[in-house]
Amino acid sequence: MSSPLINILFVTHADKKGGAEQSLVHLINYIDTSLYRIYLISPGNASYLGEITASFTHIPLSLGSIKKRLGFGYVETVLRIRSLVKKLGIDIVHANGWRAPWYIGPLKFMSPCKRVWHHRDHTHLRMFNRVLPRFFDQVICISKFVAGSIEGSNKKVIYNGVDPRLAIGRRRRGFMDDGQLVIGTFGRIVEWKRYDLVIDAVAKLPASGRHNWKLLIVGDASIDGSDRYYDMLIRKVIEYGLERHVEFCGHTSKPLDKMQECDLTVNFSLNEPFGRVIIESMLVGTPPIVADSGGAPEIIEQTKGGLVVRDGDSAALYEAIRGFYDGEVNYEELAVRGYDGVMDAFHMGAIARKVEHVYQGMLEPAAIRLPGTAG
Numbered sequence: 001m002s003s004p005l006i007n008i009l010f011v012t013h014a015d016k017k018g019g020a021e022q023s024l025v026h027l028i029n030y031i032d033t034s035l036y037r038i039y040l041i042s043p044g045n046a047s048y049l050g051e052i053t054a055s056f057t058h059i060p061l062s063l064g065s066i067k068k069r070l071g072f073g074y075v076e077t078v079l080r081i082r083s084l085v086k087k088l089g090i091d092i093v094h095a096n097g098w099r100a101p102w103y104i105g106p107l108k109f110m111s112p113c114k115r116v117w118h119h120r121d122h123t124h125l126r127m128f129n130r131v132l133p134r135f136f137d138q139v140i141c142i143s144k145f146v147a148g149s150i151e152g153s154n155k156k157v158i159y160n161g162v163d164p165r166l167a168i169g170r171r172r173r174g175f176m177d178d179g180q181l182v183i184g185t186f187g188r189i190v191e192w193k194r195y196d197l198v199i200d201a202v203a204k205l206p207a208s209g210r211h212n213w214k215l216l217i218v219g220d221a222s223i224d225g226s227d228r229y230y231d232m233l234i235r236k237v238i239e240y241g242l243e244r245h246v247e248f249c250g251h252t253s254k255p256l257d258k259m260q261e262c263d264l265t266v267n268f269s270l271n272e273p274f275g276r277v278i279i280e281s282m283l284v285g286t287p288p289i290v291a292d293s294g295g296a297p298e299i300i301e302q303t304k305g306g307l308v309v310r311d312g313d314s315a316a317l318y319e320a321i322r323g324f325y326d327g328e329v330n331y332e333e334l335a336v337r338g339y340d341g342v343m344d345a346f347h348m349g350a351i352a353r354k355v356e357h358v359y360q361g362m363l364e365p366a367a368i369r370l371p372g373t374a375g
Helices: 019-030 072-088 100-109 126-135 195-202 227-240 255-259 276-283 296-303 314-325 331-345 348-363
Strands: 006-011 036-042 057-060 092-096 114-119 138-141 155-157 181-186 213-218 246-250 264-267 288-291 307-309
Touching: 006 072, 006 100, 006 348, 019 092, 019 276, 019 348, 036 072, 072 100, 092 100, 092 348, 100 114, 100 126, 114 126, 114 348, 138 348, 181 195, 181 255, 181 276, 181 314, 195 213, 195 227, 195 314, 213 255, 227 246, 255 276, 264 276, 264 314, 276 288, 276 296, 276 331, 288 296, 288 314, 296 307, 296 331, 307 314
Parallel strands: 006 036, 006 092, 036 057, 092 114, 114 138, 138 155, 181 213, 181 264, 213 246, 264 288, 288 307
Antiparallel strands: none
């Protein structure tokens, strides 16, 4: 006689797809539906729902801003979630990101269900780092950097993963096969991504006699971004006289396709919690350069498929880019190591099994740990 399915309720607040939502979609798609019955709370008009290929039941519910809803509106939503948990016989509630855990944490006092918080950010706020983790049975952190910011022993590092099925194949473009170095940056246009330092770095290329290159800035300010910062970047490009070299591409729904057009990518963010675009870049065979900041260096340490340069140093970034331009970097070796490393350490199938092991550990505390899942 087969065991009954475990009912799991994922909860997220965003209606547009950012990195946290992309990671959640990948996780849901790889959860073993022979063991788990999946429910999802998200806004009814969430843009990413069509990307979920696994069987699931959607429960449209918006989680408003805690500051704005603190009071009756907040309590009303928490009670509604509690009612759903009881009605559906939910065994595990999995809160995604930074807003959902505030709505799920109170279930500690209202329901026997187990609670998981998938922590995808790094903050210095005491409420996030010391208080909120106490309301959860387990906190999954997307990097050692994120885990280092919170207190308690109920945390486990499980990196984000990539879905290899989304890559349409390895790079079709050979490295600088037209003589031009194409550099890509990907993500929200927001200050902590430090695109201004990337522009400062590439501005040194023509000053040193290197003119055959292009920088693609792929992203916009629509998700938690900054129009003022975007405008500042455009002014900086004009002031440097780089209009022919720098292209603002806007948002793309197929970033991996765009990455295949690049010879290298740059992630120079300040305290990047993880850096999904880094593993996506390596998945399509495009080596990344990252700042020695946040969780990004952990990815390079795992894969050996990219370069790490001094944090916040645009001159060091320039030297790394120049190394690619001048052919001083063993490009093919980096590309192969990056792809193999991602498939080994960040394949979403393996990541989902690690998350499921966390679930089983909560439901069966005395269960023997499987090989390779200690953390």
